[in-house]
Amino acid sequence: MAVTFNGLSVIAAIVQIIGGAQPIAWLILAAAGLTTVGMGLALARKGR
Amino acid sequence: MDSNRILRPLLWLLILAGGFFGLAAFIAPATFASLTGFAGTDVFTYRLAGAATFAYAIGLVAGTRASWVELRIPIASTLTFNAASIFACALAIASGGAQPLVFVILLASAVFTAGTWQLLRQPPLEAAGKARAELERPIASWLVGLYVIGVAAAAVFGLGRCSWAASSASSPARAATTPLSTARPGPRPWARPSAGSSCCSPGAGPRPDCPR
Numbered sequence: 340m341a342v343t344f345n346g347l348s349v350i351a352a353i354v355q356i357i358g359g360a361q362p363i364a365w366l367i368l369a370a371a372g373l374t375t376v377g378m379g380l381a382l383a384r385k386g387r
Numbered sequence: 388m389d390s391n392r393i394l395r396p397l398l399w400l401l402i403l404a405g406g407f408f409g410l411a412a413f414i415a416p417a418t419f420a421s422l423t424g425f426a427g428t429d430v431f432t433y434r435l436a437g438a439a440t441f442a443y444a445i446g447l448v449a450g451t452r453a454s455w456v457e458l459r460i461p462i463a464s465t466l467t468f469n470a471a472s473i474f475a476c477a478l479a480i481a482s483g484g485a486q487p488l489v490f491v492i493l494l495a496s497a498v499f500t501a502g503t504w505q506l507l508r509q510p511p512l513e514a515a516g517k518a519r520a521e522l523e524r525p526i527a528s529w530l531v532g533l534y535v536i537g538v539a540a541a542a543v544f545g546l547g548r549c550s551w552a553a554s555s556a557s558s559p560a561r562a563a564t565t566p567l568s569t570a571r572p573g574p575r576p577w578a579r580p581s582a583g584s585s586c587c588s589p590g591a592g593p594r595p596d597c598p599r
Contacts, residue, residue: 340446340461341537347413347438355431364431370540377533386526 342382345375390511397502398451401465402444404495409441424486443468455510466503471545472496 352368355361411419412433420427427433443465450458476493479485 340442340449340464343445344438344442347441348435351413351431351434351438354434361431367435374533374537374540377530381527381530381533384527386530 341378342375345371345378349375388505390506390509393502394506394511397499397506398447401499402447402451404499405440405444405447409437409439409444412437413441423488425488439468459507459510462503462506466500466507469496469499469503473500 348367348371352364352371355364356368414437416430416433416437417427420433443461446461447465450461472492473496476485476489476496479489480493
């Protein structure tokens, strides 16, 4: 659930940045990117 | 209401609703807004809302083969999501000129809130599987840190947006200036206000659908 939401948020932020970014899009890109990587890692390592 | 009987139908209804509305808002936000009578001025917000809604559908699909112990947290999240949705619909209706879709979402959210509340109140026996003891194991401390960051971000963006919406609903002048305003300009026959109503207050300025 978290990976889906944050992964799609990364895509949305990238689309927004390409079309003329607002500062919030960069913030969301960073936060969602970090969370996507972290949650992906957590799933791959089964929480270890 | 028997939790065992409602679990599967409710789960699939939530998956279908979340999948459709989530993907529609994410893939084609402007078209989705136009078809449902909204202005669609803030496409980025539509996409984020679509991403969140679609993520619930994915989480619940993963939960279709899960035990109740595994499923209870996504169900509690779904309850929170739909209760907040009722709050958002109530604000939209109270501020006047709500689109018909708002009433559909209000009805669906009420059904989903009642259903998920029932499941949490009386957990279904049908969703048997791994017991709590089998699932309980310590997780890495870095993951706990990530959860804390996630909770803080959700609190700031989620509750912050809720309080902004609430204050916008109580102050038409502020609502008129919010960049997330979803009201489509122009006449709305289903919500034609009377003279002297709040939509024509000096602070908000006359709207196109106010009687002259």
